[in-house]
Amino acid sequence: MSDRTLPREYRTTGGQAALVAGVVVIAAAAALFPLWTEEDMPASVRWIGSIAVLALFAWLVAGAARSSTTADLRGIRVRGVMRVRRMSWREIQDIRVEANPGASMQQGAPRVFTYAYGANGKRTQLIHLDGNTVDLEGELAFLHAAWVELRGADWTESARVTRRIDRGEARRMAVMGGLTWGMTAFFPLIVLSLLPLFGDVSEPLATLLSPGVLFGVGCPAAWIIGSVVTYRRLV
CATH class of the missing domain: 1.10.287 (Helix Hairpins)
Structure with a gap:
């Protein structure tokens, strides 16, 4: 094939x-x-x-x-603006599609990117292999089939590298989960910051409800808690 x-x-x-x-x-x-x-x-x-x-x-x-991504009989070559990266089929541990964190903030940006993971668990983005440029489902199926065929009959999956890949993906998802928690907490914090305008509050409480404290502490705290909860749920 x-x-x-x-x-x-x-x-x-x-x-x-x-x-x-x-x-x-x-x-x-x-x-x-x-x-x-x-x-x-x-x-x-x-x-x-x-x-x-x-x-x-x-x-x-x-x-x-x-810039391009080329797949041939020897492996995958990714030519970027600054450097060229090559991976043989044998050293690739996985090929995955992952969400683009910035898609919601960039009009027309790809919603997902494709990555190849090497023998050390580090990922390399396969440039121009995304939903905006190609039939991603079909091309990904083709690359998976080529990888299975050309990596060699004696290729074995490294459980250690797979765990590293899964944890890395979980960390990235946790960061996005934390941002979601932080943005969700923003509106309740606005409401809390307005409470002193509608009634008398004690001085310690007024300090806690000041915008500097609420947004300087509340949003980062929500981000940290959301990141930890998301990561724990994924690993």
């Missing part, structure tokens, strides 16, 4: 590339604006700064355009 369908390459789509280019153009313009509007700036500094800014952003665009 795999020798007929590999290599498989996942790259940015045309729409995503245009979006990245647009963001980079806006950022470059914002960086160049003070260089060319400051009247007292020496011409040499203006030109050197402009060249450096344009070179940096051109490098970012080129790196984003080259």
Whole structure:
């Protein structure tokens, strides 16, 4: 099966590339604006700064355009903006889809990302292998089948690494659970902070109900409690 369908390459789509280019153009313009509007700036500094800014952003665009995930008979290669990572099929311990914590705060962001876990339990994001770019369910099924076929008949799962992977995922989910608890606690804390406006309260209680104490202590406490409860429920 795999020798007929590999290599498989996942790259940015045309729409995503245009979006990245647009963001980079806006950022470059914002960086160049003070260089060319400051009247007292020496011409040499203006030109050197402009060249450096344009070179940096051109490098970012080129790196984003080259970024990809490639699966072939030897394993998986992930080319990012800064570095290239390679994993053989044999050293991969698992391939998982995990939620994108920032999806709710970024319009159009992928709701999930795909990660490959190496022999040490560390994860590597498989760039452009998400629900926005490909048929994620189908591609994930294909990669799992290729992994099972090409990792070798004597491959064995490491219970120690699997526990490390599960605990790492539980920690990330716990952080998100804690944030949910913190945001949920925000509105009751607002109500409590308004109580002194509607009646007389003792001085110690008024201090406890001050916004600085409520939000400085209450929200972090809710986040910590929520994180611990979520983690305990998952492990």
